[in-house]
Amino acid sequence: QSVLTQPPSVSGAPGQRVTISCTGSSSNIGAGYDVHWYQQLPGTAPKLLIYGNSNRPSGVPDRFSGSKSGTSASLAITGLQAEDEADYYCQSYDSSLSGHWVFGGGTKLTVL
Amino acid sequence: QITLKESGPTLVKPTQTLTLTCTFSGFSLSTSGVGVGWIRQPPGKALEWLALIYWDDDKRYSPSLKSRLTITKDTSKNQVVLTMTNMDPVDTATYYCAHAYYAIFDIWGQGTMVTVSS
Numbered sequence: 104q105s106v107l108t109q110p111p112s113v114s115g116a117p118g119q120r121v122t123i124s125c126t127g128s129s130s131n132i133g134a135g136y137d138v139h140w141y142q143q144l145p146g147t148a149p150k151l152l153i154y155g156n157s158n159r160p161s162g163v164p165d166r167f168s169g170s171k172s173g174t175s176a177s178l179a180i181t182g183l184q185a186e187d188e189a190d191y192y193c194q195s196y197d198s199s200l201s202g203h204w205v206f207g208g209g210t211k212l213t214v215l
Numbered sequence: 216q217i218t219l220k221e222s223g224p225t226l227v228k229p230t231q232t233l234t235l236t237c238t239f240s241g242f243s244l245s246t247s248g249v250g251v252g253w254i255r256q257p258p259g260k261a262l263e264w265l266a267l268i269y270w271d272d273d274k275r276y277s278p279s280l281k282s283r284l285t286i287t288k289d290t291s292k293n294q295v296v297l298t299m300t301n302m303d304p305v306d307t308a309t310y311y312c313a314h315a316y317y318a319i320f321d322i323w324g325q326g327t328m329v330t331v332s333s
Contacts, residue, residue: 151320206262
């Protein structure tokens with residue numbers, strides 16, 4: 104069971120907007136630690152998608168955006184494309200147990 | 216261009232010790248803020264952070280695996296080594312190393328699959 108909770112799956116039709124939530128607690132997201140998002144295409148290594156809650160690395164389309172509020176964070180994808188079908192993971196830092204990094208359980212995005 | 220590549224055995228027996236090497240290029244592990252982390256992913260399951268070593272030799276471990284893990288770096292060889300003792304079939308997974316800038320894993324290796332079986 105992951106420290107950061109994500110919905111197991113979300114889906115949307117091409118062109119639509121979807122959001123993926125990442126819910127934490129007062130020892131991680133709620134403590135002010137940044138949230139980062141990764142995209143994992145089938146059979147490949149994860150790729151950094153969003154860092155520092157809402158920043159996109161060079162090369163990531165602006166269809167992808169991130170936000171954070173309280174003990175939760177969200178990843179939004181607009182103008183959904185077939186190539187966006189992948190697993191998405193959030194990541195943050197948790198101050199419990201001397202501090203450690205944690206990932207969410209992952210969300211499978213299906214483009215209908 | 217930053218690249219990382221994991222290497223090590225593909226099959227280990229239960230109770231054995233796993234040693235994985237991450238060989239990297241395109242950055243120095245002497246640069247302030249830079250680290251190399253290890254993350255694993257069992258088949259069909261989520262990512263799990265294992266360990267991280269920083270430029271100043273600060274080492275961090277997953278609390279649940281701390282007693283079994285050791286991470287070291289060889290800056291001159293551009294390598295980071297992770298050892299995990301007392302391997303069990305539940306440790307079967309793809310093991311990734313990744314370049315870290317503070318807490319951000321921004322570049323990942325391709326991963327190496329390790330199976331634990333007798």
